[in-house]
Amino acid sequence: MTQARLRVYILSLFLIAALIAVSTFSAFVPTPFTFRVMGVYWLFSLLYYHLRVNSRRGSTSIEYGINYNLSLILFTGPFGLFLFEAVYRLAGYLYKKKTKTDEPDEGIQSFYNVGSFVIQGTAAYYVYQWLLPWFDGNLVAFWLLVFLLIAVTAVLSDLFLLGVFGLLGDIRTRADAAAFLKERSILDMAKTSFSNGLLLLFLEQRNWTAIIGLFVLNYLVSQSYLVKAQIAQDKHERNKYEHMAYTDFLTGLHNRAYMEMKMKELEKTKETIGIVVADIDKFKTINDTYNHSVGDRVIQHFAAALKEKSGPDDILARSGGEEFTMFLRGRSYETCLALVEELRRQVERDTVEAEFRDETKRIAYTASFGLYFFTEQEEVPIEKGYIYADQLLLESKQLGRNRITANAGQQRESG
Numbered sequence: 007m008t009q010a011r012l013r014v015y016i017l018s019l020f021l022i023a024a025l026i027a028v029s030t031f032s033a034f035v036p037t038p039f040t041f042r043v044m045g046v047y048w049l050f051s052l053l054y055y056h057l058r059v060n061s062r063r064g065s066t067s068i069e070y071g072i073n074y075n076l077s078l079i080l081f082t083g084p085f086g087l088f089l090f091e092a093v094y095r096l097a098g099y100l101y102k103k104k105t106k107t108d109e110p111d112e113g114i115q116s117f118y119n120v121g122s123f124v125i126q127g128t129a130a131y132y133v134y135q136w137l138l139p140w141f142d143g144n145l146v147a148f149w150l151l152v153f154l155l156i157a158v159t160a161v162l163s164d165l166f167l168l169g170v171f172g173l174l175g176d177i178r179t180r181a182d183a184a185a186f187l188k189e190r191s192i193l194d195m196a197k198t199s200f201s202n203g204l205l206l207l208f209l210e211q212r213n214w215t216a217i218i219g220l221f222v223l224n225y226l227v228s229q230s231y232l233v234k235a236q237i238a239q240d241k242h243e244r245n246k247y248e249h250m251a252y253t254d255f256l257t258g259l260h261n262r263a264y265m266e267m268k269m270k271e272l273e274k275t276k277e278t279i280g281i282v283v284a285d286i287d288k289f290k291t292i293n294d295t296y297n298h299s300v301g302d303r304v305i306q307h308f309a310a311a312l313k314e315k316s317g318p319d320d321i322l323a324r325s326g327g328e329e330f331t332m333f334l335r336g337r338s339y340e341t342c343l344a345l346v347e348e349l350r351r352q353v354e355r356d357t358v359e360a361e362f363r364d365e366t367k368r369i370a371y372t373a374s375f376g377l378y379f380f381t382e383q384e385e386v387p388i389e390k391g392y393i394y395a396d397q398l399l400l401e402s403k404q405l406g407r408n409r410i411t412a413n414a415g416q417q418r419e420s421g
Contacts, residue, residue: 019121
């Protein structure tokens with residue numbers, strides 16, 4: 007039923023546009039120059055076709071691109087624009103069919119584009135005819151008029167789209183409609199006004215050099231923008247996938263793959279680093295007593311405590327199930343030991359709130375730590391330093407848990 011109403015709505019727009027075109031045929035002057043102008047518009051519109059950007063709102067696909075319809079309708083009248091849009095949309099439809107990039111409702115979308123563009127263009131055409139005597143001869147007034155006409159077409163375009171969204175249920179409230187209307191860019195409207203205003207002036211002067219030059223310039227600028235946008239998009243995608251590859255999604259911290267990559271980088275810096283391996287005590291008991299969801303909350307709580315104590319230059323990663331590794335940079339051995347002791351005490355006195363069997367439980371837990379102070383004079387790789395820290399953690403577990411076992415060169419301390 008919804009699709010049927012949408013088709014009636016779109017075909018109504020198209021029929022209104024066709025009636026407008028027929029009724030204004032007398033304003034169309036079929037001279038060789040007029041057809042050459044339309045041919046140039048068709049040519050460059052087809053060249054611009056790959057520069058169009060498709061965006062989706064709900065189930066609706068919206069196509070954005072360079073639009074020179076205002077200058078064309080002001081020069082050829084509504085019939086000229088209808089003829090241009092009909093041929094252009096038909097060519098686009100056939101191209102998408104041939105390349106198999108068409109959408110299931112591509113045909114009805116073409117009718118919508120012809121209808122909506124001709125109706126909104128016609129409104130601008132008659133506003134122009136009405137106001138031109140008052141604005142004629144004043145260059146500033148001319149540009150204000152062109153911007154006003156672009157604003158008229160933009161408002162009508164948005165209203166037509168709201169009709170589509172409303173029928174499809176993609177916009178249900180006034181707030182949704184208002185948010186959509188606010189998406190219209192004033193800067194884009196200004197650029198469209200400038201291009202169409204210049205084209206109209208050049209058409210009236212029959213200045214082919216300027217007309218072709220403006221089309222080519224806009225194409226090159228748009229192509230450059232598209233390339234830069236694509237590069238930025240590719241970089242964003244790479245960063246997103248890299249973030250996914252190096253992120254532990256339970257805690258939001260880095261994962262072991264990231265830690266191993268950073269260890270290779272640290273190997274080259276030959277700096278002094280406090281390597282801390284931390285592990286939640288009796289974590290299996292927590293899982294067995296409650297469930298894995300509660301266990302996850304404990305892991306998240308511990309991760310947050312570690313992150314709170316980490317500095318901007320430190321490296322923190324979840325290196326195992328309930329095990330985490332910290333690389334404390336730019337600190338002395340004593341400072342590292344004091345930081346870890348403060349962290350141990352904080353974990354010992356805090357509790358975790360978690361839902362279990364429809365009740366909020368407060369769960370206490372402790373953690374054990376191994377600290378190996380890796381100095382610039384170390385003759386072993388930093389991966390070995392990490393293994394030493396892991397062995398120190400194991401000693402903490404064997405000595406009763408909830409403690410720190412630390413090593414600074416030849417010195418061994420426990421806390």
